[in-house]
Amino acid sequence: MLYVDRLTLRRGSKLLFKNTNLTIHAGDKLGVTGANGCGKSSLFSLILGQLHEDVGNFRIDRGTIIAHVAQDTPALSMLAIRYIMQGDAELTDLEQQLTSTEANGDDSTLATLHERMATIDGYAAHARAARLMHGLGFSKGEEESPVASFSGGWRMRLNLARALMCRSDLLLLDEPTNHLDLEAVIWLEKWLRTYPGAMLLISHDRDFLDRCVTHIAHIEQQHITLYTGNYSAFEHIRAEQLSQQQAAHEKQQSQIKHMNSYINRFRAKASKASQAQSRIKALERMQLIAPAHVDSPFSFSFTYPGSVPNPLLRLHKASAAYGAGPDAKVILKNISFSLLPGDRIGLLGPNGAGKSTLIKLFVGELTPTTGNRETAKDLRIGYFAQHQLEQLHDELSPLQHLQMLDDQLSEKDGRNYLGGYAFHGDMTTNPVAPLSGGEKARLVLALIVYRQPNLLLLDEPTNHLDLDMRHALCMALQDFEGAMVLVSHDRHLLRTVCDELVLVADAGADVFEGDLDDYARWLLAARDDDGESTQTPNEGASRKQERHNRAEQRKAQQPLRNRVKKLEAALEKLHNEKETLDKQLADPDLYNPSRIDEQKKLGLESKRLRQQIDTIESQWLEACEELELIETVQ
Numbered sequence: 214m215l216y217v218d219r220l221t222l223r224r225g226s227k228l229l230f231k232n233t234n235l236t237i238h239a240g241d242k243l244g245v246t247g248a249n250g251c252g253k254s255s256l257f258s259l260i261l262g263q264l265h266e267d268v269g270n271f272r273i274d275r276g277t278i279i280a281h282v283a284q285d286t287p288a289l290s291m292l293a294i295r296y297i298m299q300g301d302a303e304l305t306d307l308e309q310q311l312t313s314t315e316a317n318g319d320d321s322t323l324a325t326l327h328e329r330m331a332t333i334d335g336y337a338a339h340a341r342a343a344r345l346m347h348g349l350g351f352s353k354g355e356e357e358s359p360v361a362s363f364s365g366g367w368r369m370r371l372n373l374a375r376a377l378m379c380r381s382d383l384l385l386l387d388e389p390t391n392h393l394d395l396e397a398v399i400w401l402e403k404w405l406r407t408y409p410g411a412m413l414l415i416s417h418d419r420d421f422l423d424r425c426v427t428h429i430a431h432i433e434q435q436h437i438t439l440y441t442g443n444y445s446a447f448e449h450i451r452a453e454q455l456s457q458q459q460a461a462h463e464k465q466q467s468q469i470k471h472m473n474s475y476i477n478r479f480r481a482k483a484s485k486a487s488q489a490q491s492r493i494k495a496l497e498r499m500q501l502i503a504p505a506h507v508d509s510p511f512s513f514s515f516t517y518p519g520s521v522p523n524p525l526l527r528l529h530k531a532s533a534a535y536g537a538g539p540d541a542k543v544i545l546k547n548i549s550f551s552l553l554p555g556d557r558i559g560l561l562g563p564n565g566a567g568k569s570t571l572i573k574l575f576v577g578e579l580t581p582t583t584g585n586r587e588t589a590k591d592l593r594i595g596y597f598a599q600h601q602l603e604q605l606h607d608e609l610s611p612l613q614h615l616q617m618l619d620d621q622l623s624e625k626d627g628r629n630y631l632g633g634y635a636f637h638g639d640m641t642t643n644p645v646a647p648l649s650g651g652e653k654a655r656l657v658l659a660l661i662v663y664r665q666p667n668l669l670l671l672d673e674p675t676n677h678l679d680l681d682m683r684h685a686l687c688m689a690l691q692d693f694e695g696a697m698v699l700v701s702h703d704r705h706l707l708r709t710v711c712d713e714l715v716l717v718a719d720a721g722a723d724v725f726e727g728d729l730d731d732y733a734r735w736l737l738a739a740r741d742d743d744g745e746s747t748q749t750p751n752e753g754a755s756r757k758q759e760r761h762n763r764a765e766q767r768k769a770q771q772p773l774r775n776r777v778k779k780l781e782a783a784l785e786k787l788h789n790e791k792e793t794l795d796k797q798l799a800d801p802d803l804y805n806p807s808r809i810d811e812q813k814k815l816g817l818e819s820k821r822l823r824q825q826i827d828t829i830e831s832q833w834l835e836a837c838e839e840l841e842l843i844e845t846v847q
Contacts, residue, residue: 214239214274214382214411215260217437221268222252222259229255231435232269239382242405242412244422244444247432249651249679253415256432257281257385260413273383278302280381282389286368288361293351293371296360297342300378304335333380345374348400349393350564366392377404384412390421391676394564395702399733417680419444420704511685513633513659515693517778518667521554522589525668525696526575531584533570544570546720547584552668556696559707561725561732562717568700571717572598572672575698595666597674602653607646611636611656614645618663634659635682650677658686667695675703694778704729773836780833784826791822 217235221228229252237243245253258264259271261281273279280300289296299305307330314323330336343356349370360371369392376384390398398421405412405425413430416422422429422444429440429447440447528550534541544567552558552575560568573579574586576596605614612627631641634655645653654677661669669690675683683706690697690710701707707714707729714725714732725732794815797803803812 214277216270216272218271219269220266220271222255222264223267224252224255224264228435230432230437233436235430235437235439237383237411237413239411240409241428242426243414243428243430243439244426244447245413245415245430245432246422246444246447246680248681251432253432254387256437257387257413257415260383260385277383278379278381279383279385280376280379281385282369282376282387283372286360286372290359290361292356293346293358293360293363294339294342294356296371297345297374297378298338300375301333301335301338301380303333303380304330304338307333307335338378342374342378345377346371348397348404349374350397370397373401382410384408384410386412387415388417389414390416390418390702393702395561395704396563396736398702399736403737417675417678417683418703418705419448419680419683420708511633511635511655511682513662513685514689515662515695516665517782518593518665518695520591521667521695521775522591524551524553525589525592526552527587528574528581529585529587531574531581531586533567533574533579534582541582543720545574545717545722548574548722549584550722552696552698554667554696556698557710557712558696558698559711559714560698560700560717560722561714566717567720567722568717569598569672571722572596572670572698572700575668576670592668593664593666595661595664595669597657597661597670598672599676601657602650605645605653605656608644610642610644611659612641614656614660615663618660630663631659651679651682654678655682662689669693669695669697669699671697672700673702674699675701675706694774773839777833777836780829780836783829784833787822787826787829791819791826794819794822 215235215237217233219232219234220230221232222230227250245256247253255264259266260273261279307326311323311326311330314326334341346356347353351367351370360368363371373389376386389401393401398418402421402424405414412426414422414426424443426443427441429442429444431438431440431447431451440450442450528548530547530549531545532543532547533545534543536542548571550571560571562568570579574581576594577586577588578596580586609617611631612624615627615631616622628641631637636652636656636659640652645656648656654674658674674686678686683703687706687709690706697710699707699711714728715722716725716732727735798815798819802808803815
């Protein structure tokens with residue numbers, strides 16, 4: 214139905230596609246991937262007729278109905294339900310014809326129009342539009358609210374619903390999950406799996422891609438390569454291709470060596486060390502997929518946070534409400550919650566249930582209306598929220614933002630640090646005002662990491678981030694030594710870095726008895742029209758116990774893990790000193806009779822270093838053995 218033949222396409226002076234080919238058949242579901250700026254959105258513009266090929270041919274079968282999500286929504290007084298229904302162009306046209314024909318009294322034409330309306334199921338259109346709104350998170354009753362009454366993010370959901378309302382042959386979706394919460398993402402995923410037409414989907418959510426597409430169209434080096442299977446299948450195929458290249462192999466080995474530094478200490482009993490075991494599982498996957506991200510411009514990690522108090526933070530019978538007096542809306546009530554070293558918590562819950570509110574209580578941005586918030590003396594919070602992107606100083610550069618945190622930071626060191634977040638050249642010294650949402654999100658993350666937090670509070674950190682940056686963030690969070698609370702609609706990130714799930718609902722926050730798949734099933738059941746039970750499922754109780762055991766194990770291990778980390782750092786420093794000294798001792802000129810005093814001095818220093826290394830290695834081994842003993846007992 215769609216044919217690209219030896220296409221060359223430019224946007225301005227930039228060459229996007231060169232002599233590339235692509236054929237899309239009816240019913241194909243394609244995920245469109247590639248680095249930022251490679252031409253994904255331009256491909257959509259070409260299909261929509263907003264761009265035209267420079268060389269080659271592009272055509273679509275005649276009569277193909279294309280649906281896409283508009284990026285702007287005017288502040289209309291039109292009711293939301295009517296705005297969505299207008300996504301079905303034929304329905305809108307038929308309604309207008311019916312109104313006109315009824316006024317003219319043409320019974321013959323009227324009968325024909327009613328017959329056509331029945332054929333396209335037009336009389337159920339209002340109910341269909343209402344289901345779309347409900348599925349995307351709108352509350353009952355909001356169907357009759359004017360479009361202008363909704364905020365920008367909710368208007369984007371209206372635009373998405375309007376596109377889904379269209380009975381199309383080809384659906385174009387460009388980052389449809391950016392403005393959705395996890396509940397709406399799960400609902401949209403189910404809807405797209407039953408969509409009968411062809412689909413082109415741009416998304417940086419790998420779980421969403423895996424569940425919605427049957428092919429991957431990867432854009433790289435001005436060409437589109439079509440892969441059969443979902444994103445995971447593509448990632449494996451691409452990894453195998455890239456692993457044949459020496460550069461890919463070297464970078465992969467470097468990453469594997471980093472993870473093995475922990476695993477090797479528990480080689481004999483890796484199955485009993487939860488931290489080592491999680492790294493082994495990640496390593497097994499990483500050994501295959503790491504080359505797929507070998508050309509990623511991102512490379513960063515959380516440095517050791519030093520002191521990690523126990524507990525870090527505590528809420529005691531805390532409540533939160535918006536408004537005051539009898540009109541106050543209580544969001545959270547009598548929440549008691551302690552954040553301990555090693556906690557890795559993912560927050561779940563319906564939109565508006567209070568996930569972001571709970572994060573704001575943790576960070577101190579909201580003061581409890583009742584109860585209290587207690588913090589440790591050495592608490593250092595790293596807080597990411599979407600509104601923080603707006604709090605960047607437009608007139609300052611990324612480097613200046615970094616130097617605001619550390620006025621002793623040199624320009625060279627600042628540039629090197631920002632390079633790990635793909636800020637290079639003039640990007641580091643130019644104002645941040647023109648940066649994209651993704652670039653601003655990367656800068657906020659860079660500033661958070663630089664502060665060396667021991668508690669991370671992350672509210673939708675992956676919005677606007679591409680797949681490579683999400684992969685880099687995921688790897689960095691796996692190595693983070695402090696505690697973490699995460700709100701995200703990216704299930705891959707939740708599944709990879711969180712050990713415990715907490716459900717925020719009905720003004721409370723309780724451990725969720727199940728995993729993300731259980732949560733998805735519960736959500737879908739709760740939305741069913743037949744009114745199935747919305748009680749939290751209990752089939753995941755054993756998984757809950759496993760997560761609880763892992764959390765308790767980490768708490769017992771944390772002081773020892775901190776000690777092991779410090780000893781490792783000391784050993785590395787001593788070995789570096791010893792290596793430098795050995796090079797000096799290997800210099801033949803040192804043994805000239807005129808340098809006998811220097812020779813003796815270096816010899817004594819070498820002996821001192823050997824003794825220090827032996828002492829610290831002994832302490833390190835004792836700490837490792839004690840850590841293993843705790844695991845054996847547990």
